[in-house]
Amino acid sequence: MTVIPNSKDSMLLVDGMALMFRAYYASAATGYIRRTKAGLPTNAVYGFMRYFWDAVQKFNPTHIACCWDLGSKTFRTEQFAAYKGNRSEAPDELIPQFAVIQEVMDSLGIPNISAPGFEADDCIGTLAARFCEQMDVYILTGDHDMLQLVNETTSVIIMKKGHGNYSVYTPQSLMEEKQLAPAQIVDLKGLMGDTSDNYPGVRGIGEKTALKLVLEFGSVDGILSNLDKLSKSIRTKIEADLDMLHLSRQLAEIRCDVELVCDQEACRLELNHAQVAAKFEELEMASIINWMGVAATNE
Template sequence: MNEQKSVMLVDGMALLFRGFFANSHHGYIRKTSAGLPTNAVFGFVKYFWDAIVTFQPTHVICCWDMGSRTFRNELFTEYKANRGAPPEELIPQFDLVKEVVSSFDVPNVGLVGYEADDCIGTLAKLHSRESKVQILTGDHDSLQLLDDNIEVIIMKKGASNYAVYTSDLLLEEKGITPAQMIDVKGLMGDTSDNYPGVKGIGEKTAIKLIQEYGSINGILENLDKLKPSVQKKINEDIDMLHLSRKLAEIRCDVPVSCVLEDCVWSMNPAKVIDQFEVLEFNSLKKLIS
């Protein structure tokens, strides 16, 4: 009997940013002797390696944002406009981390005009037809992608601390299905991504409405049954409600692909150690040797 294939889709940006802030205590930034900042890449490798050891995938792909502007900015100019420029020391590490991922013989996937989430969603749906898929991220938005063959591993605070979500766990925790997550976000908006949803409707009300009426369309068909105050909020923000739902939905049809043969986990330790030596990651060499 063949061992079941298990594809891990890594949200590279989530690990890199987490690595940067976890490894810049008190303003100290790890650098090579030549002065190249490496703290984010160092943290990325530790998180990445821990997940590989913990979950033992047979195939691994790493997905990336490719620039700050995507189709969502065309839909809504204020999308993510609240985010400042990345820290100066992080900028050279965007390319550097992809070199490190390549040294593990893991493909880097990204597409200009789309977010890493859209690449992850597309590849998750593609590979879940024949394999188990696990998405490694820190972002709860990915819970909308849960399916019979798709799990989402949320990285929590601290080393080796994961919440592994299935559709059943989401239903148990929130009382909604993965697809309903999109409608909840449409109603409540997302402060970190800077889209408002319906002003005055928070997560609790959004979940309650979706549980009761099934979807945004279901709510709109039953608007007259809602409390007058909620009716008023929705009526005043109806266009933003539809737009926020569009912004919240991860696209699963973007033109990216990565065949299974190209993402088999088969690391060559010597190749990785060479890369670590260049970056002066001496303490990490023992992890993989």
């Protein structure tokens, strides 16, 4: 594995929700749910650690924070009641693992960050904005919405299928691959909506048309200033759904101004090997102790 040299401080912001769901479904798909002798399901915990620690080894951060959703009620559901309304309930085997993963992060000395009324995305956006002026920031996620947070000192690491497979986005690579600036991600979502988050954008405008419009006119505001240059069909669709266009753009935008208590020094990665080993012994995960190299030294 290639390890990026750690020549200066850097912050890894972990999308805990994305890693947890990915870890759960990747292993649950086999039909086997890992459990402790007492019956506690731990497949998501185990998979989470594999994804997480692989990224730590590869990107070699000096500081880490892990961000979480608190519940389904956020300022976005107040703006649009159907927001994420298409999501099914979490599987019974996953629900107890949510707290266990946070306990694991605690044992690693990594802050678990969340805020009432906001999503993990907003916590990540806020911390990225706060720390990117002092250090390089890496955001570990599977959510392409996070690409709007990319800047010269903030990179978004998109997890791909399999362990250790990532696409790392900077402003340059985002422009090369998608021909988009970070802010244009929000305009694109405003137009095309997001089926995963269950908001519609402009009905009848899909990704291909939305991308064409954003590339041609630069932004939603640019499009609205040039309605006379659009085909009658596209113009009619936009004018019919103008309110939803603006609302969808608001829903797509990650907030970067959440009130969070998260001290930079508290995020410094300094493992207490005995504490970490004790936690994974409790979870009956000796293999993790081995490949993290955290066997307790006081035995």
